[in-house]
Amino acid sequence: MSRVRLLMTLFLLVAVSACADAETGKKPDPTSVAQGKALYQQNCQKCHQKEGEGEKPVPAYIRQLGFVAAMPLDETSHAWHHGDRQMVQTILNGTPSTKRMPAWKGKISEQEAKYIVAYIKSLWPPEILACQGPKHMTCKAGRNQMMRK
Numbered sequence: 427m428s429r430v431r432l433l434m435t436l437f438l439l440v441a442v443s444a445c446a447d448a449e450t451g452k453k454p455d456p457t458s459v460a461q462g463k464a465l466y467q468q469n470c471q472k473c474h475q476k477e478g479e480g481e482k483p484v485p486a487y488i489r490q491l492g493f494v495a496a497m498p499l500d501e502t503s504h505a506w507h508h509g510d511r512q513m514v515q516t517i518l519n520g521t522p523s524t525k526r527m528p529a530w531k532g533k534i535s536e537q538e539a540k541y542i543v544a545y546i547k548s549l550w551p552p553e554i555l556a557c558q559g560p561k562h563m564t565c566k567a568g569r570n571q572m573m574r575k
């Protein structure tokens with residue numbers, strides 16, 4: 427009996443942690459954030475910069491025609507307009523349109539991409555976190571943030 431209960435508890439834990447990354451507006455859990463931060467520093471920081479502030483100003487020697495800068499991933503750009511799933515997909519598939527953002531599939535697992543998304547979300551203030559994804563269009567804090575740009 428206790429074994430069954432243990433299994434049930436484990437199942438619940440897995441189910442809960444699998445849901446924790448949706449656009450709930452809740453702060454991402456600290457363990458995922460810590461894992462994501464390490465992965466971010468290792469793989470993403472050289473372009474998106476420390477704490478997701480983005481590549482600015484772009485050095486003249488790489489600012490050629492058609493050059494696309496790595497935008498901020500913090501609240502100052504529009505990473506938060508995307509849901510978690512979409513961000514995970516962007517990380518795994520890269521951005522084929524510009525080819526500058528690499529596809530991380532094969533180097534970063536889907537679970538690791540989720541950790542990185544948790545870290546990115548930890549960079550957003552609560553009112554932006556609350557407006558993540560499709561609701562950014564109708565959300566007051568989201569609109570204010572867009573007006574400020």
Ligand code: HEC
Pocket residue numbers: 466469470471472473474494495496497499503504505506513516517521523524525526527528530534542
């Ligand atoms: C070689 C530079 C480079 C590296 C390394 C890089 N990126 Fe990017 N990333 C870019 C560029 C450039 C874009 C914009 C591409 C475009 O608009 O087509 C981008 C776009 C993105 C976007 C879409 C943001 C939005 O607002 O739509 C996300 C999310 C993202 N990167 C996350 C990451 C993560 C996470 C990593 C590390 C695993 C990473 N990037 C590593 C250059 C990079």
